[in-house]
Amino acid sequence: MDKNYYYAYFFLLVQIIAIIRNLLEGYNYYFWFCDFAPILFSIAFFIKNKNLVKGLINFGLIPQIIFLIDFVYLTSTGISPLGITFHLLKFNSFAIFSTILVHLTTFFALLFTFRIKPNKWTLFDSIIFMLAVYVIMLTLTSPEGDVNYVYSTGNLLSSFNFTIPHIVWLWPFLTFLIIILPTHGIQYLIYKFFKKHKKSMR
DSSP, X not given: OOHHHHHHHHHHHHHHXXXXXXXXXXXXXXXXXXXHHHHHHHHHHHTTOHHHHHHHHHHHHHHHHHHHHHHHHHHHHSOOTTSSSGGXXXXXXXXXXXXXXXXXXXXXXXXXXXXXXXXXXXXXXXXXXXXXXXXXXXXXXXXTTXXXXXXXXXXXXXXXXXXXXXXXXXXXXXXXXXXXXXXXXXHHHHHHHHHHHHHHTO
């Protein structure tokens, strides 16, 4: 079987685990990126669209890194410095495991594709996906839920008493400049490093 299908089935399994977690916890908000990212990666691998895979990585890698850093600090000190993982303290072991798993999806996707060069179409897919998320959040979610921090920074920067005024209008530009572009560069550097390393091994 083509390895792309193995990857696709893996992400499909992660999505099923995420749904089970949400059902058991009574958590009905599926609009957070990490809660629907697995099915998107699964579809992208099923159709063998590596640019879409890497485009999704551009959107999700940095936020997931931030989440995991906050979680590690929380488990070490009992304090969530960025205010984004404190709710995990009330979860059971399965819920914590599944939450961490869904926040590793971009890392797995990067592991499966790090030898593929990101290109302009990768960046294009990132932008299209970002705009789709933005429109969906504004159309189907409320400011109270603050899903994907489109309406405000919520608890994300509360520990630092810092907010971004009018973020609802700035969100696409900030997401592109702070998240997508840097991650695109990171993916390119990883690709170049391993390409160079492979040549030196010959």
